[in-house]
Amino acid sequence: MAQLDLAPDHSPVLRIEDLHVTYPGGAWAVRGIDLDIRADEMVAIIGESGCGKTTVARSVLGMLGPRVGTSGSITVSGHRVLAHLGERDRPKASERDLRRLRGRGIGYVAQDPYSACNPLHCVRRHVEEAWRAHRMRPKRHEVYDSLERIGIANAPDAAEQYPHEWSGGMLQRATIAAANAHAPPLLVADEPTTALDSAVASTVLGNLRSSGAAVLLISHSLSLVAGHADRVAVCYAGRVVEEGATAEILDAPRHPYSAALLAATPRRGHGLPQPLPGQPPHPSEKAPGCAFASRCREATEECRNTTPQLRDGVACFHR
Amino acid sequence: MIVDDQPEGPAGRVGTSSARHARRGGGLPGFVARRLLQALAAGIGASVVVWALLPLAPGDPAERVLRSRGVAEPTQEEIQATRAALGLDRPLIEQYGSWLGRAVRGDFSESYQTRKPVFGEIADRLPATLLLAVTATLLAIAVAVPAALIAAAFHGRWPDGLLRGFSLLGAGVPAFLLGLLVLYLVVLRLGLGQVLADGKLSQVWLPAAVLAFARAAEWSRLLRAGLLDALSSGYAAVATARGAGRARVLVVHALPNASIPFLTAVGVGFGALVGGAPIIETVFSWPGVGNYVVTAINSRDMPVIQTFTALAAIVYVTSSVVVDVAVAALHPPSRQRT
Amino acid sequence: MTSSAPTHRPDDDAIASQADPSRPNASAASIRSTRGRPSQLRRLWIHGGGRAGLVLLLAIAVAILIGPLLTGEPNTTNLADKLVGPSVSHPLGTDQFGRDQLARIAEGGRRSIGAAIVVLIGITAVGVTIGVIAGVSGRLVDTLLMRAVDVMLSLPSLVLALAVVGILGPGSRNLVLALIVSSWAYYARLSRSCVVTVMKRGDVLAARLAGVARWRVIISHVLPTVLAQIRIVASLDLGGVIVSLAGLSYLGLGTQPPDAEWGTMLAESRLFFTAAPWLLVAPALATIVVVTATNLLGEALRDTAAESSTTITRRRGFLWRSLT
Numbered sequence: 001m002a003q004l005d006l007a008p009d010h011s012p013v014l015r016i017e018d019l020h021v022t023y024p025g026g027a028w029a030v031r032g033i034d035l036d037i038r039a040d041e042m043v044a045i046i047g048e049s050g051c052g053k054t055t056v057a058r059s060v061l062g063m064l065g066p067r068v069g070t071s072g073s074i075t076v077s078g079h080r081v082l083a084h085l086g087e088r089d090r091p092k093a094s095e096r097d098l099r100r101l102r103g104r105g106i107g108y109v110a111q112d113p114y115s116a117c118n119p120l121h122c123v124r125r126h127v128e129e130a131w132r133a134h135r136m137r138p139k140r141h142e143v144y145d146s147l148e149r150i151g152i153a154n155a156p157d158a159a160e161q162y163p164h165e166w167s168g169g170m171l172q173r174a175t176i177a178a179a180n181a182h183a184p185p186l187l188v189a190d191e192p193t194t195a196l197d198s199a200v201a202s203t204v205l206g207n208l209r210s211s212g213a214a215v216l217l218i219s220h221s222l223s224l225v226a227g228h229a230d231r232v233a234v235c236y237a238g239r240v241v242e243e244g245a246t247a248e249i250l251d252a253p254r255h256p257y258s259a260a261l262l263a264a265t266p267r268r269g270h271g272l273p274q275p276l277p278g279q280p281p282h283p284s285e286k287a288p289g290c291a292f293a294s295r296c297r298e299a300t301e302e303c304r305n306t307t308p309q310l311r312d313g314v315a316c317f318h319r
Numbered sequence: 320m321i322v323d324d325q326p327e328g329p330a331g332r333v334g335t336s337s338a339r340h341a342r343r344g345g346g347l348p349g350f351v352a353r354r355l356l357q358a359l360a361a362g363i364g365a366s367v368v369v370w371a372l373l374p375l376a377p378g379d380p381a382e383r384v385l386r387s388r389g390v391a392e393p394t395q396e397e398i399q400a401t402r403a404a405l406g407l408d409r410p411l412i413e414q415y416g417s418w419l420g421r422a423v424r425g426d427f428s429e430s431y432q433t434r435k436p437v438f439g440e441i442a443d444r445l446p447a448t449l450l451l452a453v454t455a456t457l458l459a460i461a462v463a464v465p466a467a468l469i470a471a472a473f474h475g476r477w478p479d480g481l482l483r484g485f486s487l488l489g490a491g492v493p494a495f496l497l498g499l500l501v502l503y504l505v506v507l508r509l510g511l512g513q514v515l516a517d518g519k520l521s522q523v524w525l526p527a528a529v530l531a532f533a534r535a536a537e538w539s540r541l542l543r544a545g546l547l548d549a550l551s552s553g554y555a556a557v558a559t560a561r562g563a564g565r566a567r568v569l570v571v572h573a574l575p576n577a578s579i580p581f582l583t584a585v586g587v588g589f590g591a592l593v594g595g596a597p598i599i600e601t602v603f604s605w606p607g608v609g610n611y612v613v614t615a616i617n618s619r620d621m622p623v624i625q626t627f628t629a630l631a632a633i634v635y636v637t638s639s640v641v642v643d644v645a646v647a648a649l650h651p652p653s654r655q656r657t
Numbered sequence: 658m659t660s661s662a663p664t665h666r667p668d669d670d671a672i673a674s675q676a677d678p679s680r681p682n683a684s685a686a687s688i689r690s691t692r693g694r695p696s697q698l699r700r701l702w703i704h705g706g707g708r709a710g711l712v713l714l715l716a717i718a719v720a721i722l723i724g725p726l727l728t729g730e731p732n733t734t735n736l737a738d739k740l741v742g743p744s745v746s747h748p749l750g751t752d753q754f755g756r757d758q759l760a761r762i763a764e765g766g767r768r769s770i771g772a773a774i775v776v777l778i779g780i781t782a783v784g785v786t787i788g789v790i791a792g793v794s795g796r797l798v799d800t801l802l803m804r805a806v807d808v809m810l811s812l813p814s815l816v817l818a819l820a821v822v823g824i825l826g827p828g829s830r831n832l833v834l835a836l837i838v839s840s841w842a843y844y845a846r847l848s849r850s851c852v853v854t855v856m857k858r859g860d861v862l863a864a865r866l867a868g869v870a871r872w873r874v875i876i877s878h879v880l881p882t883v884l885a886q887i888r889i890v891a892s893l894d895l896g897g898v899i900v901s902l903a904g905l906s907y908l909g910l911g912t913q914p915p916d917a918e919w920g921t922m923l924a925e926s927r928l929f930f931t932a933a934p935w936l937l938v939a940p941a942l943a944t945i946v947v948v949t950a951t952n953l954l955g956e957a958l959r960d961t962a963a964e965s966s967t968t969i970t971r972r973r974g975f976l977w978r979s980l981t
Contacts, residue, residue, distance in 0.1 A: 115553030364808030
């Protein structure tokens with residue numbers, strides 16, 4: 001087995017530069033995203049469905065389809081997942097390199113734990129997959145330890161059960177245990193709590209937080225990640241519209257979209273939630289200007305004609 | 320790449336997690352018991368239909384029996400006597416009861432033609448029919464599984480197109496037609512094999528290959544569809560994200576999951592092979608049950624027709640039970656009571 | 658491939674791009690397809706397999722309907738010309754009685770396809786009636802009917818058809834009857850499950866709550882949905898029914914000589930295998946072409962059908978497995 005160099009001195013753990021992703025058929029899922037995640041940091045990408053956040057997660061894992069067009073660069077612990085076009089000296093990682101990186105350099109937690117688990121395999125086999133995928137055979141106690149570490153009691157018995165016999169929260173924690181099996185420097189969690197009851201969501205996010213890895217958390221709700229993420233990047237129509245410390249954005253959102261998102265979620269002391277009217281633009285639309293302009297009360301002529309760039313943590317002409 | 324690349328998936332199964340609270344799924348023995356009970360009920364229902372074939376047949380049964388024995392113009396007394404001898408004067412429910420009682424003991428009365436017990440006649444020919452059906456099934460599986468794996472691995476490229484052509488051909492060329500063409504080309508023109516088969520293993524290949532052709536085409540297509548379904552599933556994406564290679568995802572994760580509908584189709588297909596024996600055995604002069612039944616049909620030999628129907632139902636129900644148990648053994652969630 | 662009706666299903670064989678896992682956002686597809694959705698025929702034509710099936714079937718229909726005008730009577734015997742190979746006056750040769758093979762193929766095609774359509778109409782009539790009654794009735798009737806369906810389904814159709822022909826006696830009318838008797842249960846089960854789904858649909862619930870009479874709800878909401886579904890299954894089954902008819906006729910259970918039917922012709926050709934192979938090849942090829950054409954068309958119909966009616970009929974018609 002070839003060695004995977006995951007030296008900790010590569011900072012940041014994840015660096016995304018000017019990422020663009022287009023799907024066949026002309027849908028622009030991601031239109032230029034920059035994001036850095038340092039070690040031990042949990043960064044959340046927030047946005048409605050269709051804003052490209054899942055595509056970012058897939059891009060980091062190098063799991064976009066062969067016909068998907070990409071540009072920009074992604075580096076995980078110094079390993080290139082994606083390189084800038086024309087960067088001949090630092091080419092895109094081969095499928096073989098990517099495979100080595102997945103699981104050991106990047107852990108992945110999916111949205112729905114039930115569909116993330118092969119229904120024919122017991123939970124132990126699911127956790128073991130983290131090793132077996134790399135042609136290793138874990139000792140039984142290694143598997144049980146990884147489950148118990150994340151708070152699953154009586155792991156040797158429970159792990160022989162099948163996914164459908166487990167509760168969603170428990171199972172999601174088992175998949176976190178599997179994602180964390182090789183203690184990767186980066187965990188990518190794609191809406192890990194959306195399919196769960198809200199009561200267990202916090203525990204699951206806590207498990208992710210305490211994994212010791214840098215975490216890229218994908219979520220649709222600002223308030224959900226409030227107590228967990230260090231930083232938040234608010235995403236709209238394939239671009240980051242606002243980025244900053246979680247507390248700052250929660251207290252005083254600067255971009256009108258962040259404010260609208262926040263107003264749409266029920267929070268203590270903020271009155272009734274106000275739903276955001278309108279629809280996000282379709283990914284195939286390539287109109288100039290701020291993508292949010294059609295739903296924004298403050299939009300001016302400038303907003304409709306020129307795309308605002310992310311400056312000082314916010315992409316808006318009025319801040 | 321084998322993941323579902325939908326940019327933002329809908330929130331899969333939100334809200335169902337509480338419905339699937341941790342409950343121990345039904346065990347395999349319990350499932351087998353329930354399934355056997357079901358099969359028994361279906362079998363009893365089927366036996367009513369099979370029995371009803373005789374009373375429902377047009378014409379007076381007693382007269383039919385007499386005619387088949389060579390009595391051209393039976394008198395009223397003769398008919399009455401036969402009626403009483405056959406128990407036709409008793410209530411229908413009683414007739415069914417005594418028929419079922421005898422059938423369970425293997426007594427399906429005598430063939431009108433040969434005057435020998437039908438059970439023995441059929442039992443003599445059954446091994447040849449089963450040999451043909453089993454060989455054809457195994458051949459079809461041996462072709463279908465690799466073909467589907469290759470097509471799924473090269474989805475959208477030429478091996479996939481090749482399989483599509485094969486399956487279209489398989490669905491368009493019925494087995495008996497292929498049999499006739501093969502008989503003409505291979506046996507009569509090339510002089511390989513024999514026109515009249517003896518039902519032995521050495522001669523099973525040609526008819527079995529003909530039967531397997533359409534099955535392989537259908538099954539490979541079904542399995543390919545299942546494999547593609549599984550490859551676009553969440554667990555395949557997660558296995559890939561854990562670092563598993565394409566081959567591992569395909570064989571370890573997709574294939575067992577895709578085998579579930581595949582196995583069901585194989586079970587139904589095997590039952591249908593036995594049921595379809597009359598046609599293909601006539602084409603190849605294969606000395607099995609089917610050939611015997613066709614002769615019986617042409618001479619309206621009711622007990623033989625009835626016994627064959629019962630046999631086909633038994634094979635059909637049994638193979639579906641075997642398959643369901645195999646699926647339940649493979650797929651724990653399906654053991655649960657529905 | 659230019660499909661403007663991108664109904665995505667992973668098991669879609671026909672068009673690689675439709676089953677492309679890296680397709681754009683699903684909502685994009687639905688937006689595009691609602692805007693100016695092309696007609697059914699247009700969608701069939703765009704679908705590669707559908708176009709091939711349509712063209713083939715059209716050609717067959719023309720050949721079968723116009724062919725006899727050019728070739729004369731199918732049953733005219735002429736012993737002087739018996740077992741003559743293909744020639745200008747007899748393009749497909751003649752049989753043992755000197756009858757023109759082309760005329761007989763055309764005549765046989767009319768019989769085979771006509772009988773298959775009658776079988777499917779019969780199965781649909783019986784199956785949909787029973788399925789709808791079970792679906793809208795109370796528990797008792799539903800259970801009784803469905804147990805009867807289960808029993809019918811535990812007997813392989815082909816065997817049951819054999820048995821029914823066996824007791825009724827051979828003949829094309831009996832064969833059609835036998836196939837209807839042995840196969841309706843598949844359609845009954847499918848119709849019932851479709852009815853149960855439709856009865857829970859919003860518009861149906863609204864109509865029932867508004868006090869619309871039950872029979873009216875059934876006629877205006879339930880039946881159209883069920884029939885749309887059944888139409889697809891039936892078109893997928895057409896090939897299978899043609900095959901079973903030909904197979905059973907081959908055994909001598911269907912159309913009786915001297916009438917021409919493809920299965921019967923195949924059976925007759927066996928005696929002259931070596932001397933007159935054209936007698937085998939012509940009806941065999943005719944059957945294969947018709948079955949392939951109906952398969953292509955059936956699959957195209959399924960692929961291009963509205964999204965709502967594609968869930969149940971994902972792979973094949975229902976009769977196929979048990980009949981062929």
